[in-house]
Amino acid sequence: MSKPQIIELKLHADDRGMVYGALTDLHQRGVKRTYVVRNWSKGMIRAWHGHKNAETYMHVIKGAAKLAAVPMEASGERLVTVLTEHTPGILYVPAGYYNGAMSLEDDTRILVYSTLLLEDVKNDDYRAPHNYYDGNTIWEIKSR
Numbered sequence: 059m060s061k062p063q064i065i066e067l068k069l070h071a072d073d074r075g076m077v078y079g080a081l082t083d084l085h086q087r088g089v090k091r092t093y094v095v096r097n098w099s100k101g102m103i104r105a106w107h108g109h110k111n112a113e114t115y116m117h118v119i120k121g122a123a124k125l126a127a128v129p130m131e132a133s134g135e136r137l138v139t140v141l142t143e144h145t146p147g148i149l150y151v152p153a154g155y156y157n158g159a160m161s162l163e164d165d166t167r168i169l170v171y172s173t174l175l176l177e178d179v180k181n182d183d184y185r186a187p188h189n190y191y192d193g194n195t196i197w198e199i200k201s202r
Contacts, residue, residue, distance in 0.1 A: 060152035062127035062137035065115070067146040078146050080117060081171065088113070088173040095168045097161040103197055105158025106186040112174040114151040116159065118142055121166030126158045127151040128191045130184060138196055156186060160197050 069078045081087065095104065108130045116125050122142035127149060129136065134154065140162065141147050148171075151157040159168055174182060188197070 060113075060150075061135045062152060062155060063150050064137070064139055064141075065148040065150055067148065069144075069146055080146075080169075081115065081148065084171065087115075087171075089115070089171045090175050091172045091179075093170050093172075094119070095159070095170060097166050099164050100161050100166070102166075103158065103160045103188045105160075105188040105197075106156035106190050107158070108156035108184045108186075109153055109174070109179065109182045110184065111153050111182045112172055112179055113153055114157055114173075115171035116141075116149040116151065116157060117146075117169040117171070119167050119169045121161060121163035123162055123166050123168055124160045124197065125149045125168075126191075126196050127155045128158070128196075130154055130156055136191075156184070156191065158188065158191075158196070 067078045069076055118141040120143050122140065124140050126138045139149060172179060
């Protein structure tokens, strides 16, 4: 089984603004569908949503979010990270993992890439409550 990972994206900035490329090899990764998840306010949690056959890629395009990938079964590595529009990256969530997100800013938007079409993913859709994995500790904001 694959494990979750962060795909780093290189940000180029100058006096005109910023530019970066996202996934340029979508077809090679088997991506068949994209959609945007938009949360109106910070603190909104969308978790846990998983697939046993589909792979998911999560890319924060506006605002900031705490993203997580946790195994659907007892074994496997978890990955929890923060991505923002200013620190671009993509969370890769392999098949066999739940994904979740919590908005850290109002009007956060996450672009999601999936390897299954909508009609196919309906038979590969698994959900658990947001406190399913490790209670709510993943979604706590830790003071530093």
